[in-house]
Amino acid sequence: MFLVDDDASVRRALQRLIQSAGYAVETFADAATYLKRPTATPPACIIIDIRMPDMTGIELQNAIAGTKRALPVVFITGHGDEDVRAQALGAGAVDVLFKPIDEAALVAAIEKALEGA
Numbered sequence: 532m533f534l535v536d537d538d539a540s541v542r543r544a545l546q547r548l549i550q551s552a553g554y555a556v557e558t559f560a561d562a563a564t565y566l567k568r569p570t571a572t573p574p575a576c577i578i579i580d581i582r583m584p585d586m587t588g589i590e591l592q593n594a595i596a597g598t599k600r601a602l603p604v605v606f607i608t609g610h611g612d613e614d615v616r617a618q619a620l621g622a623g624a625v626d627v628l629f630k631p632i633d634e635a636a637l638v639a640a641i642e643k644a645l646e647g648a
Contacts, residue, residue, distance in 0.1 A: 532556040532641065535565045535591065536580040536607065545578070545607075545632065552638045562586035562594070570599045576625070576644035578637075581608040581615055589615070592622055603644035607632060 532554045536542050542558045549556040559565040561583060577595075579588035586594070592604050606619045609630040616627040625647065626640040 532575055533559065533565065533568075533571065533577040533602070534579075535559045535562060535577065535583070535588070537561055537583045538580070541580070541607075541630070545637070548632070548634055548637065549578075549641070552634075552641070554641065562588075562591040565591070566594065566600070571602060573602070574645045576603040576605060576641060578605045578607060578641075581606050581619065581627075582610060589619060589622065592619070592624065596623070603647050605637070605640045605644055607637075 532549060534542060534545055534549070534556055537560055546556050546558050563585065579591055581588040588606055595601050604624045606624050606627040607630060608615065608627065611629050619627050625644040628636055628640060
């Protein structure tokens with residue numbers, strides 16, 4: 532399981548939440564750092580913040596789509612933009628969750644993503 536979010540406090544909180552649900556998770560502050568990581572082997576998924584500097588979550592999803600890095604994606608965002616949500620789902624995201632993240636919704640999205648991995 533991987534988490535890419537530029538907000539350190541969000542990364543820490545979600546890391547604890549994901550670990551409390553029984554999953555191992557690696558966190559990354561930005562897309563470029565994640566892209567330097569060796570390719571993951573399924574089953575795994577990636578949770579990506581949509582709005583990040585340098586490379587957005589959608590851009591990261593597009594960069595890994597169709598490559599060995601392609602994993603099921605769950606997006607998170609602090610901006611309740613339904614157009615972006617529709618775009619992300621249309622590009623193949625498993626789910627788009629709005630911050631503050633509901634614990635049960637995140638765990639459900641992770642389980643759904645892993646089923647498809």
